[in-house]
Amino acid sequence: MNGLLLAPILLPLAGGIVAMLGGRRGLAAERLVGAAATILLLPVAVALFAVADEGPIVSHAVGDWPAPYGIILVLDRLAAWMLLVTAIVATAAVLVAIGRSDGAGRHFHSLFQFQLLGVNGAFLTGDLFNLFVFFEVLLIASYALLSHGSRPERTQAAIRVAVLNLLGSTLFLVAIGCLYAAAGTLNLADLATRAATLPADRLGLWQAGGWLLIVVFALKAAVLPLGFWLPGAYGVTDGAVAALFSVLTKVGVVAIVRCCTLVFPGLDAGPVLWAAAIGTLTLGATGMLAARRLSTLAAHAVVLSVGLLLVSIAHFTRDSLAAATFYLAHGTFATAALFLVAMRVSAVRGGMGDALAEGPALRGRLALPAAFLLAAVAVAGLPPLGGFLAKLAILDAATGARGAAWTFAAVLAASLVSIVALARAGTTVFWKVGRGDDQAAEDPPSSPLAVAGTGLLLAVVVALALLAGPAFGRADLVAGQLLDREGYIRAVLGGRPGGGG
Amino acid sequence: MEGLVAVAIGVLVAAGVYLALRPRLFSVLLGITLLSYAVNLFLLAAGGLVVDAAPLTDRPGPYPDPLPQALVLTAIVISFGMTALVIVLTLRAMSERGHDRVDDGPDGGPA
Numbered sequence: 001m002n003g004l005l006l007a008p009i010l011l012p013l014a015g016g017i018v019a020m021l022g023g024r025r026g027l028a029a030e031r032l033v034g035a036a037a038t039i040l041l042l043p044v045a046v047a048l049f050a051v052a053d054e055g056p057i058v059s060h061a062v063g064d065w066p067a068p069y070g071i072i073l074v075l076d077r078l079a080a081w082m083l084l085v086t087a088i089v090a091t092a093a094v095l096v097a098i099g100r101s102d103g104a105g106r107h108f109h110s111l112f113q114f115q116l117l118g119v120n121g122a123f124l125t126g127d128l129f130n131l132f133v134f135f136e137v138l139l140i141a142s143y144a145l146l147s148h149g150s151r152p153e154r155t156q157a158a159i160r161v162a163v164l165n166l167l168g169s170t171l172f173l174v175a176i177g178c179l180y181a182a183a184g185t186l187n188l189a190d191l192a193t194r195a196a197t198l199p200a201d202r203l204g205l206w207q208a209g210g211w212l213l214i215v216v217f218a219l220k221a222a223v224l225p226l227g228f229w230l231p232g233a234y235g236v237t238d239g240a241v242a243a244l245f246s247v248l249t250k251v252g253v254v255a256i257v258r259c260c261t262l263v264f265p266g267l268d269a270g271p272v273l274w275a276a277a278i279g280t281l282t283l284g285a286t287g288m289l290a291a292r293r294l295s296t297l298a299a300h301a302v303v304l305s306v307g308l309l310l311v312s313i314a315h316f317t318r319d320s321l322a323a324a325t326f327y328l329a330h331g332t333f334a335t336a337a338l339f340l341v342a343m344r345v346s347a348v349r350g351g352m353g354d355a356l357a358e359g360p361a362l363r364g365r366l367a368l369p370a371a372f373l374l375a376a377v378a379v380a381g382l383p384p385l386g387g388f389l390a391k392l393a394i395l396d397a398a399t400g401a402r403g404a405a406w407t408f409a410a411v412l413a414a415s416l417v418s419i420v421a422l423a424r425a426g427t428t429v430f431w432k433v434g435r436g437d438d439q440a441a442e443d444p445p446s447s448p449l450a451v452a453g454t455g456l457l458l459a460v461v462v463a464l465a466l467l468a469g470p471a472f473g474r475a476d477l478v479a480g481q482l483l484d485r486e487g488y489i490r491a492v493l494g495g496r497p498g499g500g501g
Numbered sequence: 502m503e504g505l506v507a508v509a510i511g512v513l514v515a516a517g518v519y520l521a522l523r524p525r526l527f528s529v530l531l532g533i534t535l536l537s538y539a540v541n542l543f544l545l546a547a548g549g550l551v552v553d554a555a556p557l558t559d560r561p562g563p564y565p566d567p568l569p570q571a572l573v574l575t576a577i578v579i580s581f582g583m584t585a586l587v588i589v590l591t592l593r594a595m596s597e598r599g600h601d602r603v604d605d606g607p608d609g610g611p612a
């Protein structure tokens with residue numbers, strides 16, 4: 001029906017293959033393909049955003065096999081929103097990688113494209129098993145990207161993440177088995193229609209499958225009891241890779257939102273998610289305060305942003321989902337920008353890296369501290385940037401909901417702690433500098449592409465604050481569409497009762 | 502039949518979880534492999550077990566659900582690829598660190 005839905009999947013697939021073949025002709029050819037495929041994703045994402053903005057959900061049956069049997073891609077407002085966020089972050093990350101670090105290992109650009117293939121597919125798919133397959137694609141690329149640059153601590157981090165996610169994938173398959181045994185289908189819309197008419201003796205199997213799915217997605221999103229792998233992995237990897245990875249946790253969050261609103265509203269996962277989110281928020285803030293390196297601090301900021309998202313999502317009201325949708329975009333841009341700034345700080349301070357300790361003075365640099373200030377204000381959620389508006393909306397939506405006092409206390413305390421942590425990091429790195437040798441021995445020239453990449457992200461953060469009115473309007477429509485289950489089911493199954501089983 | 506398959510899955514999961522919690526990466530890998538075997542059997546059983554039936558037929562009569570077979574095929578391929586990748590990562594870590602312990606000791610040596 002609508003072949004454009006395939007573009008965000010086919011474009012990185014082609015880009016990844018061509019980049020791998022082009023890599024034999026040298027890094028320049030690989031870079032050209034990687035950059036072109038990533039930048040082309042931007043107009044595609046904008047076009048799909050425009051399609052979704054018309055209102056109705058668009059679905060595409062690959063190979064014309066009708067739902068619920070065929071492979072279904074579904075473009076709703078949430079998927080379009082996330083595709084656009086991913087395309088922007090990926091463009092910034094690929095520019096910075098070309099400017100600074102893509103030569104440190106082989107096949108960076110093809111891995112980067114396969115990572116995008118998995119992420120975009122996970123946002124678009126309308127089928128639980130295809131979601132599993134796209135998760136595996138993005139994971140297998142992420143293990144290789146995580147160890148990009150061949151340092152022992154990166155290999156170690158990649159193994160830990162790989163083993164943990166292999167266990168997660170096993171649980172994912174068990175969940176799929178439970179749900180298939182209970183309902184006889186794996187199409188999300190079909191699962192949603194059958195949720196209401198399950199025989200009583202299969203209800204236990206259904207609920208077990210649902211909770212297992214939430215556990216698996218919580219592992220990917222790094223929610224509290226399952227999130228301790230994240231700082232150790234994101235904190236040691238290459239900055240451009242970490243910037244792209246700030247989208248990965250959001251894939252888990254979006255999967256939780258999609259499943260809980262569409263398939264398992266009966267599971268009432270809200271209170272559990274809410275409690276876990278408060279814990280995640282606290283852990284992220286504490287970690288930011290305790291971090292000894294700027295990139296570790298940014299990794300804990302990712303944990304904090306996941307906590308903040310879930311605190312809001314767990315209420316499953318239109319206002320709370322809209323606030324979370326807005327913060328999905330802002331938080332991803334802000335943490336990605338902080339990773340990129342940390343990467344540059346690490347490069348200009350010579351052997352010190354990005355350790356939060358007294359280092360060489362950075363004379364004559366104004367752009368770097370300014371970029372840090374902007375990224376820090378965005379991450380901490382201070383006015384005038386969008387993070388402040390998002391927090392305001394999250395707290396506004398939480399007013400009167402269950403546990404509002406706890407939500408207020410946790411969100412405000414975490415904000416304060418993250419401001420303290422970021423302010424301390426900034427003063428240590430940029431002001432508390434040694435008096436003797438005021439410049440690091442080797443001062444790598446700043447690459448214009450890398451500056452453009454970081455600048456793009458910071459510009460988008462500012463633009464999101466300036467256009468907060470229209471952006472919140474779109475986020476509200478995203479939330480409205482998420483809560484309209486019948487609309488999604490109608491768009492996918494076309495009024496036809498689901499067959500199969 | 503169901504009981505037998507259930508016991509087999511249970512034994513595989515128990516052995517897999519035990520091995521996955523061992524301190525050496527080699528045992529962890531074996532454990533994950535056993536777990537993926539268990540989950541493949543579980544997926545097959547999820548479609549309902551049918552005895553004495555043709556796998557594909559156009560005649561009336563009992564035939565097994567074809568979808569779990571397709572799922573298991575995909576899952577086998579994916580877990581095969583994943584296992585190969587983790588083995589390569591493990592070998593690289595061994596050559597970089599000189600041991601295959603999951604955790605580094607306090608001084609960077611074996612725990």
